[in-house]
Structure formats: C-alpha cells, structure tokens
Amino acid sequence: MPLPRHLAQMQIEIEGYARDYGLDLFTTIYELIDYRQMAEIASYEGFPVRYPHWRFGMEYDRMMKSQAYGLSKIYELVINTDPCYAYLLEGNSLVDQKLVMCHVSGHCDFFKHNRFFSHTDRKMIDGMANHASRVRRHMDRHGVDPVEAFIDTCHSIDNLIDPWLPFRANLADEKGGARSNPIREPSGEVPINIGRLSSDRSYLDDYLNPPEFIEEQRKRALQEREQAKKIPPRPERDLLGFLLMHAPLEPWEADVLGIIREEAYYFLPQRQTKIMNEGWATYWHSKLMTTRALRDDEVIDYAEAASGVTAMAPNQLNPYKIGVELYRDIEERWDTGKFGKQWDECDDQQAKEEWDLQLNLGKSKIFEVRRLYNDVTFIDEFFTMDFCRRHKFFTFAENRRTGRAEIETREFKKVKEQMLQQLTNFGQPFIYVVDANDHNRGELLLAHRHEGIDLKLGYARDTLRNLVRIWKRPVSLLTIIDDKAKRIRFDGTEITVSEEKAAWKLT
Numbered sequence: 071m072p073l074p075r076h077l078a079q080m081q082i083e084i085e086g087y088a089r090d091y092g093l094d095l096f097t098t099i100y101e102l103i104d105y106r107q108m109a110e111i112a113s114y115e116g117f118p119v120r121y122p123h124w125r126f127g128m129e130y131d132r133m134m135k136s137q138a139y140g141l142s143k144i145y146e147l148v149i150n151t152d153p154c155y156a157y158l159l160e161g162n163s164l165v166d167q168k169l170v171m172c173h174v175s176g177h178c179d180f181f182k183h184n185r186f187f188s189h190t191d192r193k194m195i196d197g198m199a200n201h202a203s204r205v206r207r208h209m210d211r212h213g214v215d216p217v218e219a220f221i222d223t224c225h226s227i228d229n230l231i232d233p234w235l236p237f238r239a240n241l242a243d244e245k246g247g248a249r250s251n252p253i254r255e256p257s258g259e260v261p262i263n264i265g266r267l268s269s270d271r272s273y274l275d276d277y278l279n280p281p282e283f284i285e286e287q288r289k290r291a292l293q294e295r296e297q298a299k300k301i302p303p304r305p306e307r308d309l310l311g312f313l314l315m316h317a318p319l320e321p322w323e324a325d326v327l328g329i330i331r332e333e334a335y336y337f338l339p340q341r342q343t344k345i346m347n348e349g350w351a352t353y354w355h356s357k358l359m360t361t362r363a364l365r366d367d368e369v370i371d372y373a374e375a376a377s378g379v380t381a382m383a384p385n386q387l388n389p390y391k392i393g394v395e396l397y398r399d400i401e402e403r404w405d406t407g408k409f410g411k412q413w414d415e416c417d418d419q420q421a422k423e424e425w426d427l428q429l430n431l432g433k434s435k436i437f438e439v440r441r442l443y444n445d446v447t448f449i450d451e452f453f454t455m456d457f458c459r460r461h462k463f464f465t466f467a468e469n470r471r472t473g474r475a476e477i478e479t480r481e482f483k484k485v486k487e488q489m490l491q492q493l494t495n496f497g498q499p500f501i502y503v504v505d506a507n508d509h510n511r512g513e514l515l516l517a518h519r520h521e522g523i524d525l526k527l528g529y530a531r532d533t534l535r536n537l538v539r540i541w542k543r544p545v546s547l548l549t550i551i552d553d554k555a556k557r558i559r560f561d562g563t564e565i566t567v568s569e570e571k572a573a574w575k576l577t
Contacts, residue, residue, distance in 0.1 A: 073100050076160070081171055087362040088175040092437065093354065095178040097153040100171075104160045108144050109133040111157060115337065116149035117198040121229035121329070122214075123221055131355050143318050146170040150340070152192035165364075165371040172358040176351030183441050184355070186339040189236035194336055201329045208322045220323055223536045224330040231334050233342065280326035305502035305517065305576055306560055310334065312503045322347040327540070341496055342444040346472035349393015349438055352379060356394065387489070392461075396448065400439060401432030401458050446493050453489065455482045491521075499525055502576065504548070514541045517574040527567075529556070534560040548574040 073081065081100060088095060103111070113130035114120040138143045145166060148156040156174045158167055179185050191197055209217045232238075306312050310331040314324060339572045340347065356376065364372055382388040405411050407427030416422055439448065463485045467478040479485070491497065500519035508515035514537065518525055530547060537560075544561040548570060555570035 082395050084171045087358050093179040093569050096182055096515050099153050100156050102158050102160050117201050119199045121202045148177045151195050154178045165368045170354050172355035173351045176354035180347050180350045186342050186444050190492050220500055224327050226536045228334045232308035242551050301506040313540055318542050327513045345389040345445045346448050348389045349397055352390045352394040353397045378437045396452055399435050401436050404435040405430050405432035458482045514545045516547045519576050520550040523549050531565050538562050
C-alpha cells in the first residue's frame with residue numbers, strides 16, 4: 071500500500087533532518103502493510119519473494135503467535151537494497167511512525183557506507199525473485215520432497231563460508247612481492263619461479279643471491295609446486311564454494327547450492343555488524359527525534375517506545391543498547407580528547423574526570439567508525455574498562471547447585487573476552503577443508519581450528535551426515551576433544567571417533 075499523504079510528507083521532513091546532520095541515504099521507498107503482511111515479509115528475512123521452504127512458514131507461525139500472546143511486535147523492516155525498501159506497520163501511532171522513519175534513516179546510511187556492505191548486491195530483491203523461480207522450476211521437474219530435503223542439507227552448512235572472500239580480490243591487488251625469475255630444473259622441462267633479489271649493479275648478484283639462498287628458494291618453490299597439486303592447495307574456509315566446485319552434484323543440486331551460498335554471502339554483513347548497525351540506527355532515531363522531529367505533546371509516547379528498544383535484561387546482550395551507548399561514548403571521548411597517549415598515561419583520577427580538551431572531533435569520529443568497523447573490531451577497540459564499569463557489565467554462569475544463572479565476574483578482561491568470543495565468527499567453530507582425497511580414497515577431510523572450546527559432538531555428527539549427502543563419500547573432521555587430537559568420521563552408515571597422533575594446525 072502506498073504511503074498516505076501525511077506519512078509521505080513526514081518522510082520528506084525526517085529525511086531532510088537526517089541529511090542536515092550529515093547522513094547520506096539511498097532513495098527510500100516505504101510501504102504501509104498490516105501485521106500479517108509484516109510477519110510474512112519478516113519470515114522471508116525482508117524479501118517479499120523467496121524460494122519455497124518449510125522454515126519460512128514455521129518462522130511466520132512463530133511471529134504470529136508471538137504477537138498474539140503479546141511477547142513481541144515488529145515495528146519496522148528495512149532491507150539493504152538500492153533503492154532501499156522499508157515497511158511501516160499499519161495502525162502504529164504517528165510517534166511510532168516518526169521513530170521508525172528516523173531509525174530506518176540510520177540503517178539506510180549504514181548500508182550505504184559501511185565497508186562490509188560494499189560488496190553486496192544492491193539489486194538483491196530481483197535476485198531473490200530469480201532464485202525463487204529457479205527453485206520452483208527444479209521442484210516441478212524433480213519433485214518437492216527431494217529439492218526441499220536438499221535445501222535442508224544446504225541450510226545446515228550455510229554458515230561454513232569465508233567472511234573475507236568478498237575482499238580477497240582487493241587484497242590480492244594490494245599485495246606486493248619480490249621479483250621472480252624463472253629457472254629450470256636440470257631436466258629443463260618444468261619451470262620454477264625463484265624469488266631472486268635484483269640490482270642494477272650486476273657485480274652484486276653473487277652477494278645478493280648466494281648459492282645457499284638460491285638452493286633454499288628452489289626447494290621452497292618445489293614444495294609449493296607439490297602443494298599446488300593437492301586439492302585444495304591450502305586449507306579452504308569457504309566450504310560451500312569448495313563443494314560447488316568439486317562435489318559430484320546433479321546440475322539442479324549445484325544450482326540450489328549456489329543459490330544458498332549466494333544468499334549466505336548477501337546476509338553475512340548483517341551478521342557481522344548487528345551491534346554497530348542497530349546502534350547507529352538507534353543513535354540517529356534518538357538524535358533526530360529529540361532535536362528536530364518530536365513535538366512537545368509526543369515526548370511521553372516517544373519515551374515509552376524508545377525505552378522498550380534499549381531495555382536490556384540482566385542476562386542478555388541488547389545490540390541496540392550496547393551499540394548506541396558505545397557510539398555516544400566515542401563521541402564524548404573524541405569531543406573532550408579522552409584518548410591517545412596523554413590520556414592513557416594520566417594517573418590522576420580527578421584530572422580525568424575534569425578532562426576536556428574541547429577537540430570537538432566526536433561527530434567525525436563516529437562517522438569514521440560507522441564506515442570502517444564491524445562488531446568484533448568495534449568492541450575490541452572501543453569497549454574500554456571505564457565503559458565496562460560505568461554500564462556494569464558482567465559475565466554469568468549456571469550455579470550447579472541451584473540451576474540458576476548467577477553473576478560469575480565483573481572483571482573487565484574476562485567480560486571483554488567473552489563478548490569477543492561470542493562475536494568472533496558469530497560464536498561458531500572455524501572449519502576448513504583440508505583434503506579432497508584423504509588417504510587417496512576420495513574422502514573429504516575437514517579440520518577444526520580449536521580456539522579453546524570443544525565442538526558439540528551432536529552438531530558435528532549431524533553436519534558430517536549432511537556433508538556425506540553432498541560429497542557422496544566418507545567425510546572426516548579433525549578436532550580436539552578433552553585436550554586430545556581426534557578424528558570424527560562418517561562413512562555413510564556409522565560415526566566413529568578415533569585418536570590422531572598430533573593435533574591439526576592451520577599453516
């Protein structure tokens with residue numbers, strides 16, 4: 071439903087305020103919908119058209135029941151496209167609609183400028199529709215059940231992608247190296263590149279490239295050539311891409327797996343920047359509402375709505391709350407000069423409390439942070455001891471005697487470590503493809519980069535079963551369990567766990 075005239079005028083007004091503050095938005099198209107439509111689109115992760123699958127219907131049912139029982143309510147929905155599409159809930163008060171438009175403005179600016187969204191497909195709404203038509207065509211040809219079962223299998227491993235792959239081409243372009251001069255093996259058949267150091271003065275060649283150096287480089291080149299014959303030549307984190315290239319898939323299976331992989335990479339930045347994105351949108355809806363958009367008679371209604379957004383339960387991490395508070399803290403620190411060597415070396419607590427160098431760099435700093443960081447680097451750099459103590463963060467653990475969650479520690483180092491652990495790779499294990507021909511039997515070998523936490527064996531077994539469905543040969547996983555190197559293997563009928571001589575290490 072197109073926007074009524076008063077909401078269209080409100081959009082123009084609010085986007086004008088946003089641009090006055092320096093936000094740069096995609097063209098934003100709002101649609102007014104009822105709650106059933108909102109829940110349906112939300113169940114499809116913001117896109118009105120997705121490929122058919124039972125999990126979307128299950129999510130829709132959950133959202134409708136949650137709203138009916140008063141457990142939660144969706145106020146807005148916005149997706150990363152150009153133009154940016156956003157949905158308003160029919161029946162919301164004017165204050166709520168104002169707040170949502172201000173919030174969407176923050177999201178839209180973040181989508182456009184954060185570097186982790188720079189490689190996403192801005193026309194993905196058309197891409198999703200294309201994916202849906204292709205999956206339906208496969209279902210018509212091969213049956214609903216086989217296609218849906220294969221989609222289930224792909225969903226179980228859709229997190230096994232390489233988050234740095236979208237930047238790999240740029241990184242390769244920027245990477246420099248020594249000059250290489252090809253020489254030949256004694257047979258004269260196979261050229262090998264050896265990194266020789268060159269100089270304009272030829273008489274320095276023996277000094278720059280002594281025989282022992284050349285021999286070392288030759289052996290290294292031979293080793294790299296042998297390694298290149300292996301598939302993959304080095305540990306590969308993009309398991310979906312590897313399976314797409316090397317697994318014995320039917321054409322329709324390869325197409326479905328490619329669709330799941332493409333959508334996984336599209337949604338990846340939203341997972342990488344959840345705290346930053348929601349914090350940025352909350353910062354700007356607060357700023358725009360309280361300084362420009364809000365009328366005096368709307369203050370109480372706004373306060374009630376805004377408090378619900380940033381409320382944080384004792385044992386939960388609200389990305390809206392921590393994000394907005396970190397942005398405000400950064401702004402205040404860079405306005406007053408509470409950063410750098412002079413600030414870090416000051417031991418006078420009273421001087422720190424009165425510290426104000428009047429730099430007024432806060433606004434430019436938060437815009438810089440919005441552009442360059444993701445959640446992990448955001449927390450790692452700006453979650454300080456002062457911020458932790460001021461907001462009373464803590465870790466909690468289950469009391470085995472009572473079965474209840476209790477405060478474990480308020481120690482800054484442990485609190486920050488746990489937060490980073492939850493955010494790094496989204497709290498999921500690092501899995502690599504190591505060998506596509508393990509023991510020369512065509513078996514797939516994976517390895518887990520152990521970060522101090524053992525795998526959940528139930529999840530590992532289920533994942534191996536699903537991988538055998540795709541690889542059609544036995545699949546093994548190297549990991550560490552109870553400080554011992556282990557190999558978990560599924561041959562299609564039986565799961566076995568055996569000891570390894572040494573733990574696998576990423577090289």
